[in-house]
Amino acid sequence: MAERVDPIAWQQRLDRMTELFSSLVQTAGEQATFRCPYKNRHDECTAAFGCRNQRRPETAGGLRLCRGDDKLDYRDAWETA
Amino acid sequence: MADITDVANAFLRSEIEEFVERPNESARLVDLYAGASPEMQAIAAALVEGEDDDVDRLTTEALAAGVPALEVMDNGLIAGMSLVGIKFRESFIFVPEVLACARAMKAGMAHIEPILSASGIEPLATVIMGTVKGDLHDIGKNLCIMMLRGAGFDVVDLGVDVSPDDFIDAVEEHDAGVLGMSALLTTTMPNMGKTIEAFIDADLRERVRIMVGGAPVTQEFADDMGADGYGKDAVACVELAKALAGAARGA
Numbered sequence: 641m642a643e644r645v646d647p648i649a650w651q652q653r654l655d656r657m658t659e660l661f662s663s664l665v666q667t668a669g670e671q672a673t674f675r676c677p678y679k680n681r682h683d684e685c686t687a688a689f690g691c692r693n694q695r696r697p698e699t700a701g702g703l704r705l706c707r708g709d710d711k712l713d714y715r716d717a718w719e720t721a
Numbered sequence: 722m723a724d725i726t727d728v729a730n731a732f733l734r735s736e737i738e739e740f741v742e743r744p745n746e747s748a749r750l751v752d753l754y755a756g757a758s759p760e761m762q763a764i765a766a767a768l769v770e771g772e773d774d775d776v777d778r779l780t781t782e783a784l785a786a787g788v789p790a791l792e793v794m795d796n797g798l799i800a801g802m803s804l805v806g807i808k809f810r811e812s813f814i815f816v817p818e819v820l821a822c823a824r825a826m827k828a829g830m831a832h833i834e835p836i837l838s839a840s841g842i843e844p845l846a847t848v849i850m851g852t853v854k855g856d857l858h859d860i861g862k863n864l865c866i867m868m869l870r871g872a873g874f875d876v877v878d879l880g881v882d883v884s885p886d887d888f889i890d891a892v893e894e895h896d897a898g899v900l901g902m903s904a905l906l907t908t909t910m911p912n913m914g915k916t917i918e919a920f921i922d923a924d925l926r927e928r929v930r931i932m933v934g935g936a937p938v939t940q941e942f943a944d945d946m947g948a949d950g951y952g953k954d955a956v957a958c959v960e961l962a963k964a965l966a967g968a969a970r971g972a
Binding site: 642645646649653654656657658660661662663664666669672678679680687688718 | 794819
């Protein structure tokens with residue numbers, strides 16, 4: 641017999657996910673005040689746009705490195721044109 | 722109370738020991754993972770690593786083996802995301818890694834959706850999301866999409882640099898009731914208004930509710946260009962989408 645999911649039980653999971661993701665979004669907002677959100681844990685840039693802080697990747701085809709020191713507002717370095 | 726050695730998955734054990742510093746959180750995760758089957762632990766581990774292909778495969782296998790969808794959610798996908806949240810809060814990982822984990826979660830949930838549908842549980846609405854023409858910034862949009870999917874919306878992500886025609890095509894193709902547009906640049910913000918005008922010109926404006934957001938966007942700007950709503954962040958985006966989806970259904 642095909643599995644059936646109880647709608648109330650499913651809504652509880654959605655509520656749990658919303659709680660988890662809301663916390664993630666709050667952390668993202670806090671982190672964005674001191675660290676570029678496009679910079680990953682390896683200090684590589686994941687942005688699809690140019691930025692003056694980008695440097696050549698260490699390996700061919702890899703992500704560009706971020707040389708931003710996060711002491712200044714990183715958004716000034718983003719290329720917007 | 723379980724012990725860390727009760728967690729069968731070596732990766733999860735090492736993650737807890739290396740990254741979870743608060744004793745109460747460590748104990749909660751150990752209990753959670755120790756009470757989960759090795760298959761569910763493997764899903765959680767793949768999600769924490771952001772490996773969407775592995776989550777896809779492991780979720781498929783688990784459901785085919787008869788593991789209930791809610792168990793996959795609780796002990797696999799949500800269990801993994803709980804650890805992701807702690808690592809992010811403590812700055813061991815950052816937004817790009819979190820978004821990779823969210824993509825992995827979506828890969829797993831894709832296999833649960835048919836079971837929900839067969840149970841009579843449908844998405845709240847279909848939402849088309851994209852960053853407007855000329856704009857390549859996508860973090861805010863991607864966080865909104867993560868929140869919307871977690872809240873039960875079906876989201877079609879058009880990516881960045883999306884033209885008005887592409888927004889229109891997507892709304893028609895997916896019969897979407899809600900459209901979300903993002904812009905980070907003051908120079909690309911006007912393209913939101915141009916997209917809304919394109920919907921008017923195509924005689925489709927009444928068919929879709931349009932919400933906008935992005936760092937330079939304000940409620941006043943949203944009102945001026947004729948949007949139906951403005952969300953200041955990803956959390957507000959979800960509440961707005963719920964209200965607009967309800968309005969669309971009532972129209």
